[in-house]
Amino acid sequence: MKAAVYFGKNDVRVVDVEKPGVGPRDVRIAIEYCGVCGTDLHIFHGDGGAAPVPVGTIIGHEFSGVVEAVGAEVKSFKVGDRVSADPNDWCGECYFCRNGKAHFCTAMKGYGTTYPGGFAEYVTVPEKQVYSLPDCLDFKAGSQSETTSCCINGIDLCNIKAGQTVLVIGAGPIGLMMTQLAKYAGAGKVLVSELVEEKRRLAKKLGADVVIDPKAEDLQAVIHRACENLDCVIEAAGTPFTQAQAIKVAGKTCTVMLFGLVAPETEIKVKTFEIFNRELNLTSSFINPYTFSRAIAMLAARKVALDEVITDIVPLENIVEVFTNPEYRKRGKILIRTKCE
Numbered sequence: 001m002k003a004a005v006y007f008g009k010n011d012v013r014v015v016d017v018e019k020p021g022v023g024p025r026d027v028r029i030a031i032e033y034c035g036v037c038g039t040d041l042h043i044f045h046g047d048g049g050a051a052p053v054p055v056g057t058i059i060g061h062e063f064s065g066v067v068e069a070v071g072a073e074v075k076s077f078k079v080g081d082r083v084s085a086d087p088n089d090w091c092g093e094c095y096f097c098r099n100g101k102a103h104f105c106t107a108m109k110g111y112g113t114t115y116p117g118g119f120a121e122y123v124t125v126p127e128k129q130v131y132s133l134p135d136c137l138d139f140k141a142g143s144q145s146e147t148t149s150c151c152i153n154g155i156d157l158c159n160i161k162a163g164q165t166v167l168v169i170g171a172g173p174i175g176l177m178m179t180q181l182a183k184y185a186g187a188g189k190v191l192v193s194e195l196v197e198e199k200r201r202l203a204k205k206l207g208a209d210v211v212i213d214p215k216a217e218d219l220q221a222v223i224h225r226a227c228e229n230l231d232c233v234i235e236a237a238g239t240p241f242t243q244a245q246a247i248k249v250a251g252k253t254c255t256v257m258l259f260g261l262v263a264p265e266t267e268i269k270v271k272t273f274e275i276f277n278r279e280l281n282l283t284s285s286f287i288n289p290y291t292f293s294r295a296i297a298m299l300a301a302r303k304v305a306l307d308e309v310i311t312d313i314v315p316l317e318n319i320v321e322v323f324t325n326p327e328y329r330k331r332g333k334i335l336i337r338t339k340c341e
């Protein structure tokens with residue numbers, strides 16, 4: 001089968017590999033779509049994902065598809081089922097797994113980061129990682145179950161209370177998911193700061209109360225006009241500039257969620273006194289502990305709507321262009337079509 005394999009820094013190639021086998025408790029999925037994540041870009045550039053990526057790994061961790069084969073001991077799925085899968089497979093035995101922090105599992109397998117993933121015609125995962133997609137949820141949105149599950153973990157950690165004011169920095173796919181989730185978490189007002197006009201339009205359509213072009217307007221001044229106090233800032237652009245900006249514009253007792261992934265060596269300058277005198281809660285969100293079912297529920301209910309967030313479907317053979325052509329950074333969510341038609 002065809003698959004996109006990581007061969008090292010700036011070297012991903014679509015090559016022929018052997019179709020994965022199926023163990024007794026495994027499910028093999030014929031992939032429909034696999035989303036390109038910011039993490040995949042970091043992997044391409046040699047920065048790794050949540051963990052270092054071994055050379056030879058088939059990447060891609062946001063996928064949907066149809067069950068094509070099941071192992072003899074599989075009970076909950078059959079050939080033909082429409083599914084997605086949680087790519088983060090924890091051991092259940094280490095200290096963290098046994099103490100409610102399975103996302104910090106010391107023996108974590110990541111399908112698409114440390115084990116073969118979804119930029120391929122087929123992927124095999126253990127049955128316990130597989131989730132059914134309801135009929136009302138199409139394969140395109142269904143492929144975004146993992147992304148949405150990561151965002152739900154982030155929103156939970158923001159502790160948004162009814163009526164509070166939230167600022168989202170960056171209206172890429174993550175920022176647009178966060179905007180929708182912040183509303184459902186109870187935010188009274190959601191402000192979105194975004195450079196690209198089309199993305200600001202979409203943020204407004206998906207529930208943002210105020211959209212800001214930070215090049216044309218002073219972000220701090222807009223915040224002051226919009227609310228007495230900014231309760232939560234969600235940084236979803238993943239740059240050192242916007243991370244520093246998130247801390248700078250935060251209100252009193254504000255939660256600052258640094259959600260966007262930056263390169264491991266990134267440092268920013270912070271005046272720690274400003275954390276003290278506003279009693280800031282600086283936090284971040286690591287992958288998707290126990291949020292996969294909730295993600296599918298939010299997508300199926302269209303409370304996280306992605307029709308316009310997904311802007312491009314690219315065939316697997318052109319995947320490298322998605323990593324190398326900066327034009328794609330200005331777009332929304334890009335899905336790879338792995339099926340050979």
Ligand SMILES: [Zn+2]
Pocket residue numbers: 037038039061062146147
């Ligand atoms: Zn991802």
Ligand SMILES: [Zn+2]
Pocket residue numbers: 090091092093094095096097102104105106107108
């Ligand atoms: Zn573990």
